[in-house]
Amino acid sequence: MNIYGEMQFMSSAPPVMDSGEYRVRAAQKVTLPESDTLQGEPLYFYAGEQRFTMEREVVSDVYPPKNSMSDYGTVLPHIVLKKKSYPWERLINAKKTLRQGEHITGNRTPWVALLLLEEGEAEVKTITLEELLKEKETIFFPQAGSERMVGEKEADVCQVLELAPKVFREVVPREVELEWLAHVRIVDLHAREENRISHPGCYSVVVCSRFPPASETAIKCSAHLVSLEGFHGFLPGDMGVEEGKESWAQKECIRLVSLHQWEFCSKKRTTEDFRTLAEKLDTEAFRLPVTPLKGKAAEGDFKVHALERLKRGYTVLSHLVRTGEKTASWYRGPLIPCEKELSDQSQNQSADGRLMYDRETGLFDMSYAAAWQLGRLMILKNRSVSAALCSWRKLVEQKGREALEVHILKNHLGELHKNANTESASSGRYAKQRIYELLADGEIESLLGRAKEEKGHEILDGFEEGV
Amino acid sequence: MKSWMDSKKECNLQAADTLPLPDDVVKWLQESRLLYDVPFSYLVPDENFLPMETIRFFQLDENWLDAMTEGACSIGGGTTNDWTTNGYFLRRVKQSLPLGLYRRRREKMHQNHLVHCALPTDLKDSKVRMGFLLRSELVEAYPGMKVEGWDRSSNIERNLLRLNLLSDTVMLGIFDGYIDEINVTEPSEALHFGTRTSDRKIYVRRIEEEGPYKIGDKLSEELIPVPIRDGRMVDVSNLVETLKKKLHADDFVCGEEVQQKPAFTSAELALEMVEMAAQERWTKQ
Numbered sequence: 001m002n003i004y005g006e007m008q009f010m011s012s013a014p015p016v017m018d019s020g021e022y023r024v025r026a027a028q029k030v031t032l033p034e035s036d037t038l039q040g041e042p043l044y045f046y047a048g049e050q051r052f053t054m055e056r057e058v059v060s061d062v063y064p065p066k067n068s069m070s071d072y073g074t075v076l077p078h079i080v081l082k083k084k085s086y087p088w089e090r091l092i093n094a095k096k097t098l099r100q101g102e103h104i105t106g107n108r109t110p111w112v113a114l115l116l117l118e119e120g121e122a123e124v125k126t127i128t129l130e131e132l133l134k135e136k137e138t139i140f141f142p143q144a145g146s147e148r149m150v151g152e153k154e155a156d157v158c159q160v161l162e163l164a165p166k167v168f169r170e171v172v173p174r175e176v177e178l179e180w181l182a183h184v185r186i187v188d189l190h191a192r193e194e195n196r197i198s199h200p201g202c203y204s205v206v207v208c209s210r211f212p213p214a215s216e217t218a219i220k221c222s223a224h225l226v227s228l229e230g231f232h233g234f235l236p237g238d239m240g241v242e243e244g245k246e247s248w249a250q251k252e253c254i255r256l257v258s259l260h261q262w263e264f265c266s267k268k269r270t271t272e273d274f275r276t277l278a279e280k281l282d283t284e285a286f287r288l289p290v291t292p293l294k295g296k297a298a299e300g301d302f303k304v305h306a307l308e309r310l311k312r313g314y315t316v317l318s319h320l321v322r323t324g325e326k327t328a329s330w331y332r333g334p335l336i337p338c339e340k341e342l343s344d345q346s347q348n349q350s351a352d353g354r355l356m357y358d359r360e361t362g363l364f365d366m367s368y369a370a371a372w373q374l375g376r377l378m379i380l381k382n383r384s385v386s387a388a389l390c391s392w393r394k395l396v397e398q399k400g401r402e403a404l405e406v407h408i409l410k411n412h413l414g415e416l417h418k419n420a421n422t423e424s425a426s427s428g429r430y431a432k433q434r435i436y437e438l439l440a441d442g443e444i445e446s447l448l449g450r451a452k453e454e455k456g457h458e459i460l461d462g463f464e465e466g467v
Numbered sequence: 468m469k470s471w472m473d474s475k476k477e478c479n480l481q482a483a484d485t486l487p488l489p490d491d492v493v494k495w496l497q498e499s500r501l502l503y504d505v506p507f508s509y510l511v512p513d514e515n516f517l518p519m520e521t522i523r524f525f526q527l528d529e530n531w532l533d534a535m536t537e538g539a540c541s542i543g544g545g546t547t548n549d550w551t552t553n554g555y556f557l558r559r560v561k562q563s564l565p566l567g568l569y570r571r572r573r574e575k576m577h578q579n580h581l582v583h584c585a586l587p588t589d590l591k592d593s594k595v596r597m598g599f600l601l602r603s604e605l606v607e608a609y610p611g612m613k614v615e616g617w618d619r620s621s622n623i624e625r626n627l628l629r630l631n632l633l634s635d636t637v638m639l640g641i642f643d644g645y646i647d648e649i650n651v652t653e654p655s656e657a658l659h660f661g662t663r664t665s666d667r668k669i670y671v672r673r674i675e676e677e678g679p680y681k682i683g684d685k686l687s688e689e690l691i692p693v694p695i696r697d698g699r700m701v702d703v704s705n706l707v708e709t710l711k712k713k714l715h716a717d718d719f720v721c722g723e724e725v726q727q728k729p730a731f732t733s734a735e736l737a738l739e740m741v742e743m744a745a746q747e748r749w750t751k752q
Contacts, residue, residue, distance in 0.1 A: 006655055007655040007656070007658075009734035009735075009737045009738055010734050011732035011733045011734040011735075012732075012733065060611070060656065060657075061611060061654065061656070061657040063657060063659045064659075065607070065608040065609075068608060073665065074661055074662045074664070074665055074667055075659050075660065075661035075662075075742075076659065076660040076661065076701070076740070077659070078659055078660065080656050080657050169697075170697045170698070170700065171700070173700070173703065174703075174704070176704055177703035177704060179733060180703045180704075180707060180733045180736050181703065181733070182733060183732075183733040183734050183736075183737045184734075185655070185656045185737075187654075187655050187656045188579075188580055188583055189576075189577070189579075189580045190576065190580040190581070190583040190584045190627075191583075191613045191614055191615055191627060191630075192611055192612075192613060192614075192630065192654070193610060193611065193614075193630050193631060193632055193638070194571075194572065194575060194629070194630055194631050195631075195632070196611055197572065197575055197576040197577065197580060198575050198576065198577050199577060200577045200579050201577065201579050201580060201656075203656045205656070205737070207660050207737075207740075209700055209701040209703055210699050210700050210701070211667070211695075211699040211701070212699075213699065214665075272604075272608075273745065274605070274608075274609055274612075274653045274745040274747070275745040275747060277603065277604055277605040277608065277609075278605055278651060278745070278747035278749075279747060280520060281520055281521060281522050281601075281603055281605070281749060282518075282520060282521045282522070283521075283522050283523075283524070283749045283750065283751065283752060284521065284522075284523055284524075284752065285523065285524055285525070285751070285752070286516060286517075286523040286524060286525035286600065287516065288513065288515050288516060289515060313525075315512050315513050315516070317512060317513075331512055332528070332531075333509050333510050333511070333512060333528075333531065334502060334505070334509075334510065334527055334528050334531040334532055334535075335510055335511075335523075335525035335526075335527070335528070335598075335600070336525060336526050336527075336528045336531075337524075337525060337526070338526070339526065340526065340528050340529055340530055341530070343530040349537075349541060349544070350541075351538070354534055367531060368530060368531060368534040369534075370509070371531045371532070371534035371535040371538065372534045372535065372537060372538035372541075373538060374505070374506075374509060374535055374538065375499070375534070375535035375536060375537065375538030375539035375540075375541075376538040376539060376541060376542060378499060378504050378505070378535075378539060379495070379539040379540075379542060380542060381504075382495060382504075384491060385491050385492055385495040386542055386543075388489040388491050388492050389489070389492045389540070389542065389543065390542065390543040391489075392486065392488060392489055392492065393543045393544065394543075395486060396479055396482050396483045396486055396550075397479060397482075399479075399482035399485075399486065400475065400478040400479030400480075400481070400482040400483075400550070401475075401478070402482075403478040403481060403482055404474060404475050404478040407474055407478060408474075
């Protein structure tokens with residue numbers, strides 16, 4: 001493993017389990033009352049990646065960016081995959097099923113490669129698996145004739161590339177080169193966009209070994225991540241096989257399954273890399289572009305004030321007033337180009353309470369009124385949150401009522417309460433019970449009478465009445 | 468004598484203080500302070516605020532956010548003797564902000580990166596929170612770029628509270644504190660292989676530390692050509708052999724003890740070929 005700047009490299013990251021079908025068998029041996037072995041039903045499961053398709057989700061980034069145009073004559077295209085073991089999930093030698101016993105260290109041959117093709121070099125087709133696996137005289141596809149695997153249906157479709165033998169020889173890397181064209185990067189993601197930070201930071205990268213063309217006219221290129229499963233011994237330049245004598249040399253075309261593809265253009269003397277894109281950005285504070293007033297404005301001119309507001313990030317929006325008239329009002333969102341102003345808007349339990357009138361320009365400032373109203377709408381849109389808030393309010397009010405009851409009882413039945421100053425003196429229930437006892441004894445009337453006289457409240461429930 | 472209504476309000480307030488607000492509610496209120504769920508047209512009311520290929524610095528208007536929070540908390544209340552007037556919720560929500568604003572990102576973040584993510588040491592509400600809106604093709608081409616916010620006047624890096632793509636070309640970032648510089652770096656996982664010169668030559672980089680030299684430092688000023696076959700195919704085996712020879716990798720050094728130089732694998736090849744991450748800074752004017 002190598003550490004370079006903020007990044008670490010690893011040569012490969014083979015999967016914990018090789019692709020294939022697995023069987024779990026379990027048996028229970030008992031010894032009492034007599035020895036016996038109970039066989040469980042075998043359980044089958046499948047591990048690994050699909051052979052002919054790749055989920056879009058696996059791709060993190062591609063380079064050159066999709067549909068971009070720049071001078072890519074000195075760079076090698078690549079694809080970054082979110083799954084660190086993807087390039088090693090399957091084997092280029094399809095006949096070999098397990099890696100058992102192989103050393104984990106060192107380089108590993110990936111089962112995928114990234115090809116770069118110019119327009120016209122290959123034909124891209126979408127075909128069904130049924131057609132793909134059918135053997136054809138004119139087409140070389142090592143997996144033709146093989147059985148469909150678990151989860152593969154006849155009608156499933158996949159993308160294939162069809163290359164003439166001459167092109168195949170030129171654009172496909174040799175088998176010995178493959179291991180050098182994939183590696184793993186370990187990256188820290190803490191300062192990244194929110195959707196990326198849940199990734200552990202281990203990516204696999206598959207690099208193309210063909211440079212894009214450098215030409216004065218734009219040349220459209222496409223990059224294809226292809227599966228090489230089954231191509232063991234059939235890749236160009238394979239040791240011991242003379243050129244022109246390969247098993248595919250006389251075929252019309254060689255078929256490769258394309259797992260992912262994208263396009264870009266290469267043209268000399270155009271640069272659109274990170275630096276050039278970043279350099280040309282215009283930096284400013286968040287406000288509308290303002291042109292200063294021509295000439296000297298008169299004292300108290302509303303234009304001066306209006307300009308001042310624009311500088312502070314305001315804009316004027318058309319405003320349909322509740323009563324039906326059309327007008328215009330100032331608005332400024334939560335993003336402002338300057339320090340916030342002092343504002344006293346507390347104790348306003350409505351949007352209207354947050355309207356501000358701008359005397360100088362004769363317009364209303366709707367900013368905080370809009371914010372208040374928006375907050376209300378936003379929480380109402382989120383049903384579970386608004387329901388939780390309302391039930392919390394209810395709970396508080398219920399507790400408050402109980403506390404109030406105690407409070408009232410304490411006030412009015414202070415003397416009784418003194419006697420009850422033991423264990424659960426604070427609980428309203430105790431006081432209530434006490435009152436019932438007193439009522440039964442006929443002693444309470446005088447007390448209640450006094451309380452009612454004083455304030456005119458029904459006290460037992462803690463509710464005000466007839467206020 | 469105190470009125471009954473006052474006592475009732477007081478009792479409610481006391482009860483409220485003893486009852487924790489539901490976590491969902493707190494979380495939602497905290498997130499709304501970072502403008503999650505706020506429609507884009509409320510943030511950018513006019514396209515001229517944010518034309519294509521611009522970056523705009525802003526400060527969060529706490530007054531605006533307060534109004535929004537109070538609006539949100541007003542549901543289910545609103546009677547004349549509502550005990551939650553006088554900004555009861557607002558005070559409660561604001562108390563939870565210094566840490567609460569970090570919550571969403573920290574909960575989403577994989578533990579591998581959490582170690583790099585500082586929490587504020589000062590739990591007083593810092594009040595000033597700044598950020599940027601970026602609208603550029605850069606966002607579309609490099610959505611995974613690394614973004615840092617700096618206060619250059621006191622040379623402090625500010626913690627990220629939010630970094631999101633609002634669309635293919637618009638990125639929103641909010642930091643905890645004052646910033647006057649944004650530092651962006653090309654995403655390192657997406658750095659490409661490339662050559663130094665237009666005739667496809669590269670410098671050889673060190674693959675191990677040696678004396679004052681670090682991994683990745685140039686071995687010498689010599690530029691070596693990348694071997695090519697069939698027009699534009701890199702002759703990988705040839706390139707690897709050349710690099711190994713230059714670096715004496717995979718050689719055995721015989722001496723008192725037999726020492727093996729570091730192996731040369733696809734990881735080392737990546738180190739040799741990968742381009743440096745481009746960096747750019749934008750300063751607030």
